Amino acid sequence: MQLGAGAHESTLHLQGETEVIEQTAAEALWDIFVSSAEASATFSVSGNKRIITANGYPNIAPGKFPNRGNPHAINKKNYQLAIPLEPKRKSRATDIGNKPFGIALNGVLMDPGTAETWQNDRRSGWNYEAKGRACRLGLDKFNAHVQPDGTYHYHGIPTGLLAQNGGRKTPALIGYAADGFPIYGNYGYSDPAKPSSMKKLNSSYAIKSGTRPSGPGGSYNGVFTQDYAYQDGRGDLDQCNGRFAVTPEYPDGTYHYVLTDSFPFIPRCWMGSPDQSFSRLKGGGEARRARLAGRGERPAQGAEMRSARGTGPRPDGARRGGKMPCSGS
Template identity: 55%
Template structure:
């Protein structure tokens, strides 16, 4: 699989063409084209022609920098990883499916480093393994602390963040990457980069889905660490009827009512999705279970299977397993990605950035936002 560079770039602005035509015209001796008298013309050659050409080139460079300016979240249209192409292999041997990849996305991605993410994309050496016949457990198992799964292009699904209220993991208040309340430098595919250089998805992999096909159908986007398939957004209206309409599936998580504990016990403020702990599972509120999955038929599994769904609302990427995750997805030490390889990088900027503090002199959340307890007043 090969990364595509330069697609969907806008046409050059008209003023570039005008400038280039002006420079070209300036290097040609002016001549009268009819019998009417003309003012004296000046032949522009030598250094004068060179000055015009240099001026046109300057305009071209300015226009190019304007086109390359990244949009919100560091996304830059037409940018792909230029150092190395996407490499991924998915094979089955015995009772397992093996996914070997370098972790480079096969679609356009944002500019990294950027204001919210100081890390640069680097090739990885991933070797994941998932069972071909996964089994559902009676109890759900937490998926936090490791990648939930891997996409078909070899990029991990990894929804968790390392950002906690007051920079204290023991507080129990973990910032949600897709809350819109903090800036983690995510691109248009809801992805950014770990200090190891590992590009990974925190939510809907829009660039991947666009390459795989019709986003209004059931689209297989990857496999969870326990072996069950992962689909994006859609499923059949009747889970076990392949002839029923394909509809958008809804998460069953809802925001809690009321306010968080304040003082030393919590950040205070109303439950608004800033933290993972702002959400709770409400049985029957949507189409999916606690792991954002369900049992049903799919194009790849016409006899039916348990499958996970990536949704546009919390939890976005599932935070629980229904099966048993393979150990190949376990992290290899602090700050290291799954599998092996990669390089060391820098951690994200300290919470709040320079000079930004929360109540009582405590650090505020990343991205310069005030503490939720103060923002919600």
């Protein structure tokens, strides 16, 4: 399929994000000191691959890092990635594990996973959800924060980039997954077969009913990733938060992923085969664990406790005002 410039088939430099939240005076002053010249993201085509070169720094000033919930400073990267130009959809999904899911058009990684587990026990099977409201992870207003190695990355919809590329007015292309399929914002055509009125697209995941059988116990309430289950047909999207539909860049239709404002926020699986260039990247959980393991440490106790929603004991047994094992995933 021949795609227009909007599909980023030719080399281009992207303009970065646009503010979607009114700035305070302090934030406006902070932006003055961050030049858009610092950011770089280039997409080009070579043979059957889409080539991505980026430094991982957004064009608009991110939140201030380090901050109270995230003690890490942003460091520029040197991403050299390649993804299939014509990805193939498989019959079974592949879990992303501890790898980044994809990359936004501004060169920032989409990485939904965390390293934080119940009582710092990786074998417990209970991972704190970054947007589960149980702890402060220092996310900025673009749903991003920083890993210990300085990687700025998204845990949810990149709101500024979404607003720049169309927001609710049109299906907004905002990135590509590691398997090559495009990633769109949370609004799409109501009729997936043709351009039509816009609708908000909803995931098919829901919080489980009942109580957790192990680990933290208590009622399922969204604090942990394992609190959610996929319910086929509940929403508009499949288990990988994807669907087949026409878009401005793909008038004949394509399978694509959708970022949503409810779980999973960023998909947790691929329907295609991820390129090996992404396997060299360490996601939120893996990067932090590798760094600490090299020093013989466990994940540190981190940000302040927030009251978890639902009944039952607090997720880690902490009292109000205690510390959560959630810092800078």
